[in-house]
Amino acid sequence: MTFPADRGLAWPVDHPPLVTVGDPMRPDPARLAALIGESITTGWFSNGGPLHFRLEQALTGLAGAEQLDLVSSGTMALMMALRLGNLPEGAEVITPALSFAATAQAIAWCGFRPVFADISPDTLTLCPRAVAAAISPRTAAILPVHFLDVPCDVAALGDIARRHGLWLAYDAAQAFGLTLDGQPIGVHGDASAFSLHATKVLHTGEGGFVVTNGAEASARLRRLRNFGLEAGRMTGPGTNGKLSEAQAALGLALLPDLAAEIAARQALRALYDAALGSVPGITLHRGGGGASAGLTTYALRAAPALRARIHQALAQGRILARNHFPLLCGPGTRWPEVPIITAHRQPIAPQVAPEVLCLPFHGRVAAEDAQRIAAIIRRVVAEGHPA
Incomplete structure (x- = not known):
């Protein structure tokens, strides 16, 4: 990894x-070579081979899912989860204004129109009151996001979907291993899309999977990911969304x-919590109300100016934090003129987006690294709040 000179960072x-x-x-x-060797020996490299089947079975158990189907990426998982709803072309799909780009891009690639609703100020997930305000005669689905390892208000969103007859698919790309009131997060809604990208706790390099609630939905998804074929005949919409045997081998090897x-990661979270929990001016972003601790990200919030100083100080210490999940609509985006529908006087999402900072969070962060990160953050805060 290189650092351009114009960043002003001299080591x-x-x-x-x-x-x-x-x-x-x-x-x-x-271990990986042995699994790849199996693929070479059988000559089976794609199209639902033995390794694909083994990984699918293993993940079904891990996710506590009734039905789970692998696909080629997390974005493909989102597209499949939406397409399972049989939504009319051009339908509106309500989704949060604050998420990764894939959430909105998947809606658009499916031929639907994203409608951006505001977030709740505490969880930063899709606000049910904003969803209710965003529903129109053209609304066909809701695509909430379990954002930064914090689950949505699944009870309120599920109630809205039932009352209005809307398809409810969850973007669970950041929610692998998350539970809510002791239940796996994927049991909620009509479908949940997960990512197996290399940035996730378990990965296949690129990949994803969709959790559905029955054999019929699973069978439809398998047709969707394989060109819409049934007994060799194209009977409906589809694409090439299959996970390869090489990708499955990587997942099995891990x-x-x-x-x-x-x-x-759990130990690292405990270290961060202990070192940063009482630092003034920052808020640790956590789930609550029966949610388990997340495994994908460790996020904190600070006023934009303080966040910028923390981010720069960490970078100067050769610590690369992530300082953005930018808004999906508004100036400088693909949807520059699309408003954020809110239940508040002013949208919350534009205020919150500049506050979020994600710290290094993976099994290669040593305890001394975590202590050094926390020390830098405490020093920056103290410099701005002298005793």
Whole structure:
């Protein structure tokens, strides 16, 4: 990784090691080679081979899912979850204004129109009151996001969807392993789309999966990901959304290391919580109300000027935090003229977006790294709030 000179960052000769915001698990080379060897021996490289089937079965158990189907990416999972709803072309899909780009891009690629609703100020997830205000005669679906490891208000959103007859698909790309009141997060709604991108706790390099609530929906999804084919005949819409055997091999090779990675992330979260929980001027972003601790991100919030100072100080210490999840609509976006529908006097999302900072969060962050990160943050805060 290189750092352009125009960033103004000059490293001392005896600099500390670089700590990145994400660092994917790496498989044991021999284990991965053996799995790839199976694919070579059988000559089966795609189209739902043995490795694909084994990973699908393993993930079904891990996710506590009734039905789970692998696809080629997290974005493809979103598209499949929407397409399962049989929505009319051009239908409106209500989604939060604050999320990763894939959420809105998936809606548009499916031929639907995203309608951006505001977020709740505490959870930063889709606000049910804003959803209710955004419903029109053209609304066909809701696509909420379990954002930064914090679950949506699934009860309120589920009630709105039922009362208005709307398809409810969740973007759970950041929610692998998350539970709510003891239940896996994927049980909510009509479908939930998960990511297996390399930035996630378990990954296949690129990949994803969709959790559905029955065999019929699963069968339809398998047709959708395979060109709409049934017994070799194209009977409906579809695309090439299959996960390859090489991707499945990577996921299977990482499965034996997953428990240790989860434990490392849980320990890191505890370290951050202890070191940063009482620092004035920052708020640790957490779930509540029966939600388990997340495994994908560790986020805090601070006023924009303070966040900028913290981000710069961390970068100068060779610590790469992530300082943005930009708005999906408004100036400088694909939808510059589209408003945010809110239940408040002013939308919350534009105020919150400049406050979020994601710290390095993965099993390669050592305890001393976490302590150094916390020390830098405490120093920056103290400099702005002298005793």
